[in-house]
Amino acid sequence: MKILVVEDDENSRLLQHYILDSAGYEVISAENGKDGLLLAESNIPDLIISDILMPVMDGYSLCREIRKNKKLYHIPFIFYTATYTSDKDKKLALDLGATKFIIKPMDPMEFLKNVKETLADNIQSLNHLNEKSPLELETEYSSVLASKLEKKVSILEEKQKELELSEQKYRRLVEVLHENYFFYAYDSNGTLTYISPSFTNVLGYTKEDGMLGIMKYLTDNPINKEALKKFELNLRGVRQSQYEVEMYHKNGSVRFLELTEHPVISNKSLKVEQIEGIAHDITERKLIESEKAKLQESLRRIEKNQALGTLASGISHDFNNILMCIIGYTEMLQLNLPKNLKWHSYIEQILSASKRASDLLKQILSFSRRTEQEKRPLKLQPIINEALELLRGSMPRTIEIQNYIDKHSPPVMADPTQIYEILINLCTNAYHAMREKGGILKVILSTKKIEPNQDYYDIKPGSYVCIEVIDNGCGIEKNIQDRIFEPYFTTKPKGEGTGIGLAVVNGIVQNHNGYIKFYSEPQKGTKFYIYFPIAELDCKEEKSNSEDLHLKKGKGEHILVIDDDVNTVRILKDMIVQLNYRVTCKTNSLEALSIFKSESSKFDLVMTDFSMPNIDGITLSKELLKVRSNIPIILCTSFNEIINEENTKEIGIYKYLMKPVTLRTLSHELSLILF
Structure with a gap:
């Protein structure tokens, strides 16, 4: 048996076609009442199933025309609707000659049951036809249609308000995103087709600059190589998660962007038509994380x-x-x-080494517990000599150690263990700077006087004992010279440096009311100058271990x-x-x-x-x-x-x-x- 389905919604029409076809019926279909009427006249069906609200000609009008047509008036007619669902709507449908009035959505088996019943009861369904006069039917039809149109207008007005609110929210969102986001799109060939004006706020370049290609602003950060791989996969339709890129701002600074991309797939070719993306400036977040x-x-x-x-x-x-x-x-x-x-000289060495071991333990405890060390008037000559003696035994022959010690330099208020630590740290750093090619390490002890009218760094006028540690090694790069005293900052490979050596030296010098200055040129070497105020108290010479x-x-x-x-x-x-x-x-x-x-x-x-x-x-x-x-x-x-x-x-x-x-x-x- 042949069934005509009249439905303007494509998905609903296809679903009905599938259900009826699966049940063994021949199915023909139309998108509106006018086309359905023409199709029925040329290819007379055994049953018509129609929606009510449709363009060109609605379902009520189609039903009325079918009942007026001598060739078609006998065909059973089912209204299948989701819009006209009131009792008044149903009454009008039946008065116009409809055989059944059923409401969407309906279970497929129940739907087929209604179809079979309608085909079986075809003759009885015509009994109600023309019980009312045409004027009465027209009045009832107009009333129902007006009611539905009013309802439809009301729904459209609500949708329009919702759309306006949505547009306002979107506009506010775009305004909020203006400073930190920009939108972009690429075609299937990877050519940039769109970039939003906020691109200028994020990276400083004009929109026109951006349309020439934003990839040229990428830095040489390795993360960008991974980012390009993900972009290529997106172009092939393999959607990727968010990824980060590093780009240059027009002012020369570096910005981190988080990209979220969506491949748009064509329904016909099932291939990527374009890539739509949003770029989020996450530089501040990265700095906070760092x-x-x-x-x-x-x-x-x-x-x-x-x-x-x-x-x-x-x-x-x-x-x-x-x-x-x-x-x-x-x-x-x-x-x-x-x-x-x-044997007395051997005994002297044992006592000296034991004293150094005791001082070393105190130094470890001092560093870890940050305890205040005892300072006393101290001559630096013996400490420097002892430190250099130790260093000579631990450094290779490619490093020549030269010392120029003023025997008459006055004492300073200092802790001997910490002075020793300063020398070991600075000399060890000098050795590391020269270990590849070798070189000369100079240690100088002298007395300097800073006059009141002398502009010598920011050192206060007065008399100082100065320790100089000089090497002709690799030097310190200019761009990191401001950071060398930062705790845990190191340029040495992982495992070779802790980054605390110079920070400790700086802390000790400040704790002794001294000054530390340096001068360095890459590939030429480094000079460190340490100034300690001369002690006002007399220095008591330490007794030798061999003395009575x-x-x-x-x-x-x-x-x-x-x-x-x-x-x-x-x-x-x-x-x-x-x-x-x-x-x-x-x-x-x-x-x-x-x-x-x-x-x-x-x-x-x-x-x-x-x-x-x-x-x-x-x-x-x-x-x-x-x-x-x-x-x-x-x-x-x-x-x-x-x-x-x-x-x-x-x-x-x-x-x-x-x-x-x-x-x-x-x-x-x-x-x-x-x-």
């Missing part, structure tokens, strides 16, 4: 330094106990061996020594006996407290370690003072942020000594307390 990364890296390094400090604090106790044994026994060898033996110790000996006084380390107890016992004192040693603090409680009167002084199991040195001292309030106590420690000389005195402790304790120090402190 700063955040730097802060995170800085935090990571701070945490690393704190971990180093914790580790250093932990090992300092054991390390200083070891040094105490080395120094103590070496000093006693020096004291008891004949002075003319050649002048030990003050006791008169048999009794000393109680408490330390949990057996080797430390042993060396302290030997040193105290060497100084003509009697000694009782304990490695258990609770046991020592018990002995003191029972025999406190026989002890003249107590010497205790701080860090011990059971009870620490502070707690032990408090308990000892409860037993005998006038007992002199010396507290020994390696490194501790909790205790210092001030708060130990508040407790009642006579003296606070840092390990390793030398024989000379022990002799001096015991004589001060007991004599």
Whole structure:
């Protein structure tokens, strides 16, 4: 059987065609009532299914014309609509001669059931035809049509308002995006076909400049190569995720853009017709991300330094106990061996190395804990000589070290360990600058006077001791010279430099009220100048390790020594006996407290370690003072942020000594307390 489908919506028409065709019906179709009427006259169907609201001729008019046509009036007619759905609409449809009135959408099986029923009941469906006069039908039709037109107009007005609101939102959005976004389009050949005016705001170039091709503004950043690959894939229809490019602004600065692209595919050829894209300037975001990364890296390094400090604090106790044994026994060898033996020079080297090891540990603790170091009037000549002696042994022969030391340069207020650190850092940097081709490293110590009328950098007028470290290596590039003192900034390959060397040097110099200046030329070399104010106090020359110790000996006084380390107890016992004192040693603090409680009167002084199991040195001292309030106590420690000389005195402790304790120090402190 043949069925005519009259429907202006293509998708709905095709769907009905498919359902009816699948059920075995022959289907013909038209887009409006006029074409449907002509098709019905030329190819008479067995059933007509029509929408109501259509252009040219609506469904009501088609139904009326069918019923007036002598060739067609008998054909069953179904209205299938989604627009005219009220009871009034249905009544008019049936009055005009419709066989059925069904509402979209309908289940396909239910739809076919209605079709079959209509074809079966064809004769009965004509009974209602012409029950009303043509005038009545025309009036009813006009009323329904007017109602639907009013409703349609109302819907169109609402849609128009929505469209206007949407346009306003879009306009506001474009205004907001004006500063940071621009739109663009490429054809299938990769030729730029459109670029929005906001391109000028983002990159500074005119729209005309941009239309000549924006790819020419790409930098040589490797990310741009990956970006071009993604662009090519988009042209081939393989849609890519957002990607970034780096481009030059007209003012020479570099801008980061985030591109979001959409390939437009042709419905006919299924090929890419064009690429539509939006570019977002994310430079500020990238800068924030970069700063955040730097802060995170800085935090990571701070945490690393704190971990180093914790580790250093932990090992300092054991390390200083070891040094105490080395120094103590070496000093006693020096004291008891004949002075003319050649072994004395070896002993001197052992003591010097041990002192350097002790200073090095203090330096590590100082750096990690940021503790204030003790400054004293200090001559720099011996420190420079010692540092250069160490460097000569560690540098290759391709580096020649020359030193010009003024023997008469006055002292400065300084910490010797930190001065040593300055020299090692600067000389090591100089070596790295010359290691490929070799060169000359010069270290100069001199005295300079800056006059009030002399414009010499920003250094205040006065007298200074100046250290110069000069190399003829690769030099420092001009564009990074302003950054060399920044913490963690380094030009060395990963794993070779930490970026803290010059930052530490700069910090030490400032802490000593000094000045650091430099001059560098690429491929010619670098000169560093460090100025320290001359000390107003006289410098006390440090005694040589080989000099007579002048030990003050006791008169048999009794000393109680408490330390949990057996080797430390042993060396302290030997040193105290060497100084003509009697000694009782304990490695258990609770046991020592018990002995003191029972025999406190026989002890003249107590010497205790701080860090011990059971009870620490502070707690032990408090308990000892409860037993005998006038007992002199010396507290020994390696490194501790909790205790210092001030708060130990508040407790009642006579003296606070840092390990390793030398024989000379022990002799001096015991004589001060007991004599």
